[in-house]
Amino acid sequence: MVGFFMLRRLIELHKVSRRTSDQILRVFSYKAVGKKVNRLNGHEIWELYDMERERPEQKRPLYVANQFIHAYTSFVARDESRNWSNVFVVSDFDKNDCIWRVPVDEIRRLFLNAASDYPYIARMVFNEKKGDYDIETN
Numbered sequence: 001m002v003g004f005f006m007l008r009r010l011i012e013l014h015k016v017s018r019r020t021s022d023q024i025l026r027v028f029s030y031k032a033v034g035k036k037v038n039r040l041n042g043h044e045i046w047e048l049y050d051m052e053r054e055r056p057e058q059k060r061p062l063y064v065a066n067q068f069i070h071a072y073t074s075f076v077a078r079d080e081s082r083n084w085s086n087v088f089v090v091s092d093f094d095k096n097d098c099i100w101r102v103p104v105d106e107i108r109r110l111f112l113n114a115a116s117d118y119p120y121i122a123r124m125v126f127n128e129k130k131g132d133y134d135i136e137t138n
Helices: 004-010 061-069 105-117
Strands: 025-031 055-059 071-077 084-091 097-105 123-128 132-135
Touching: 004 061, 004 105, 025 061, 025 105, 055 061, 061 071, 061 084, 061 105, 071 097, 084 105, 097 105
Parallel strands: none
Antiparallel strands: 025 055, 025 097, 071 084, 084 097, 123 132
C-alpha cells in the first residue's frame, strides 16, 4: 500500500511522465453477488463475489493505486509454485460492486516503469481560476 501511495504522489506532483500515469494495467474484476459487504464478512470473497466469472479490464495507475490506498479488503494469493501471483483488493467505495484481481507481474511492471521514469518536458500555465499553475509533463 505504501508503494501505491508513493506512486500516486509522484503522479500528482508530476514527478513521473505520462508514460507512467497513462500506463494501462491489465486487471480482472468479479461482480458482487448482491450481499452487502461489512467488517464481519469482508473476508468471505467466495460468498460475496462471483469468482467463477472473471472479467478482464484495463485501468490506469491512479485508479489501481486508490483501490490499494482505500482498501476495505485485500488478500495476496499464491500460484501452484507458492509464489505470490495476485492481489485481490477492493476499496470501501467499490466493495458492493466488485472485487479486483491485480496480477503481481502488473504491479511489478508499473513500479519498475515509474522508478525509471523522469519527465524531460514540463509545461506550466497559470490558472487564474485556481490561483495556481496547471502542469503537464511529457
